[in-house]
Amino acid sequence: MPKTAVIYARFSCSKQREASIEDQLRVCRQWCAREGYGVVAEYCDHALSGRSDDRPEFQRMIASAGESDIVLVYMMDRFSRDEYDAPIYKRALAQRGVRLVSALEAIPDSPEGIIYEKLLEGLAACESRKTSIRTKRGMEGNALKCKTNGIEIFGYRRSEEDTYEIDPDKAALVREAFRRRIARETVNAIARDFAQRGVRSRRGKPCGYTMMCRMLHDRRYTGRYEWGGIVKEGGMPAIIDAATFMEAQGVRGAKVRADERWGDFALAGRAICAGCGRNLQGVSGRGRNGVKYEYYRCKTGDVATVRRDELEGAVTSALRDLLSDRQEALRIAHLVAESADGTEVAMRRKQAADALSAAERGLENILAAIEQGIIAPGTKERITELEEQKARAEYDLEAIRDEEIDPERFADFLQSGAALDDATLLKTFVWQVVVSDDEVVAILNYDIKSNEPARLVIQRVRTKSGWCPV
Numbered sequence: 387m388p389k390t391a392v393i394y395a396r397f398s399c400s401k402q403r404e405a406s407i408e409d410q411l412r413v414c415r416q417w418c419a420r421e422g423y424g425v426v427a428e429y430c431d432h433a434l435s436g437r438s439d440d441r442p443e444f445q446r447m448i449a450s451a452g453e454s455d456i457v458l459v460y461m462m463d464r465f466s467r468d469e470y471d472a473p474i475y476k477r478a479l480a481q482r483g484v485r486l487v488s489a490l491e492a493i494p495d496s497p498e499g500i501i502y503e504k505l506l507e508g509l510a511a512c513e514s515r516k517t518s519i520r521t522k523r524g525m526e527g528n529a530l531k532c533k534t535n536g537i538e539i540f541g542y543r544r545s546e547e548d549t550y551e552i553d554p555d556k557a558a559l560v561r562e563a564f565r566r567r568i569a570r571e572t573v574n575a576i577a578r579d580f581a582q583r584g585v586r587s588r589r590g591k592p593c594g595y596t597m598m599c600r601m602l603h604d605r606r607y608t609g610r611y612e613w614g615g616i617v618k619e620g621g622m623p624a625i626i627d628a629a630t631f632m633e634a635q636g637v638r639g640a641k642v643r644a645d646e647r648w649g650d651f652a653l654a655g656r657a658i659c660a661g662c663g664r665n666l667q668g669v670s671g672r673g674r675n676g677v678k679y680e681y682y683r684c685k686t687g688d689v690a691t692v693r694r695d696e697l698e699g700a701v702t703s704a705l706r707d708l709l710s711d712r713q714e715a716l717r718i719a720h721l722v723a724e725s726a727d728g729t730e731v732a733m734r735r736k737q738a739a740d741a742l743s744a745a746e747r748g749l750e751n752i753l754a755a756i757e758q759g760i761i762a763p764g765t766k767e768r769i770t771e772l773e774e775q776k777a778r779a780e781y782d783l784e785a786i787r788d789e790e791i792d793p794e795r796f797a798d799f800l801q802s803g804a805a806l807d808d809a810t811l812l813k814t815f816v817w818q819v820v821v822s823d824d825e826v827v828a829i830l831n832y833d834i835k836s837n838e839p840a841r842l843v844i845q846r847v848r849t850k851s852g853w854c855p856v
C-alpha cells in the first residue's frame with residue numbers, strides 16, 4: 387500500500403522572517419514526492435502562535451488523525467512550540483499509528499547507517515596502527531595457494547581443491563548490487579530489496595545494511611585473493627572488473643546536493659535557509675577592512691548572510707562540547723556498536739568458540755588414550771584434523787575480535803578531538819544545518835530516540851562574535 391501523509395503548516399506573525407505557508411507547503415510536498423508519500427490532506431493555520439492549541443486547523447488535523455501514515459511539518463516548531471502540549475499531541479497521533487515527521491529535520495536513509503559508515507572510516511584509521519596477531523600454522527601455506535581456509539564469500543563456493551569458484555546465481559546478485567549502487571541507489575534500498583527476494587547472510591539473516599556495505603566494498607570480487615595479509619591479484623575468479631569496483635567506491639550516496647563550485651565549504655549542500663528551505667550558497671566577499679571573507683547566503687535573502695567561519699566554528703564547538711560529555715560519547719559509541727550487526731557477530735563468536743573447545747577436547751582425549759598405550763589406526767590423521775580445526779577456530783575468533791567495536795574504546799576515540807579535524811567532524815556528525823535569523827539548528831546524523839534526530843540548537847546573535855551554543 388502506498389504511504390500517505392498529511393501536511394500541517396503554520397505561520398505566525400511574531401517572527402519577522404520565517405517560512406511562508408507556501409514555502410512550507412512546497413518543501414513538504416517536495417519531501418513527500420522524494421520519499422514516496424501521497425499527500426491526502428493539507429492543514430494550514432495562518433498568523434497563529436504555536437503556543438496555544440487554539441488553532442482550528444491544528445485541532446481539525448488532530449481530530450481526524452489516522453487518515454495517513456505520517457503528519458509532516460516543515461520543522462518541529464511548526465507543530466507546537468509548547469513543551470507541554472507537544473508530547474500530548476504527539477502521543478495522540480502515535481495512538482492512532484501516525485508518526486510525526488519534519489521535512490527539514492527528517493534524516494532519510496538509515497541514520498545508523500550513515501553514522502556507522504562515517505565513524506567506521508574514522509575508527510579504521512585510528513586502529514590501523516594495531517596489527518592483529520594471526521593464528522597461522524598451515525593456513526598461511528594454504529593462503530599462498532589461494533585456498534579458502536574456510537572463509538566463505540557471498541558469490542563464491544568452495545571447489546574440490548578448496549579454492550574459490552563462482553556460484554553463478556549469487557554472483558549475478560553481486561553484479562546487480564554493484565550496478566544499482568553505481569546508478570546511485572542507496573545501500574539500504576538495495577539491501578531491503580535483496581532481503582525481500584530472500585537473500586540471506588551466511589548465518590541465515592536477511593540481507594541488511596552491513597552485509598550490503600561489506601559486499602560493495604569487497605575488493606575480492608575483482609579476483610583479488612586476500613588472507614591474513616597475503617594478497618594475490620588474480621588469485622581467484624573475478625565477479626566484477628576493477629573499473630566497476632572503483633566506480634562503486636566513488637558513489638557517495640544519492641543525496642549529493644552540493645554545488646561543485648563550493649565543494650570545500652564543510653557544510654556545502656547541508657546548510658539550509660529556514661525561510662525558504664533551500665540550500666544556502668557559498669559566496670566570498672570583502673569586509674569593510676578589505677579582508678576577504680566567505681559566507682553562507684540565501685539567494686532570496688530570507689535570512690541574514692552568515693560568515694562561514696562563524697557558522698562552521700559555532701557548530702564545531704557545539705559538537706566538541708557534545709562529545710566532551712562522556713555519557714553522550716558513550717551513547718553514540720553504543721549506537722554505532724549496536725548497528726554493527728552485533729547479533730551476527732555474537733553468533734559467529736559462539737560457533738567459533740564451540741568449534742575450538744570441541745577440538746581441544748578431542749585432542750585431550752587422544753592424548754589420554756596415547757598415555758594409556760592405546761593407539762588406534764588413523765590416530766595421526768585424526769590429530770592433524772583436530773589441529774587444523776583448532777587453528778581455524780582460533781583464527782575465526784581473532785578475526786571476530788577485530789570486527790567488534792568496543793564502546794568504551796570507541797568513545798575514547800570520539801573524545802580524542804585530535805582524531806577528527808573540524809571539517810571531518812562536521813561531515814561526520816551533521817546531517818543538516820537550518821539557519822534562521824535568531825538560531826541555528828544543527829540536525830545530527832543519528833536519532834536520539836526513534837524518529838527524533840539528535841540536534842544542537844545554537845542561538846544566533848548578530849554581533850561581532852555573537853554566537854552562543856545552548
Ligand SMILES: [Zn+2]
Nearest residue numbers: 659662684688
Ligand atoms: Zn531562503
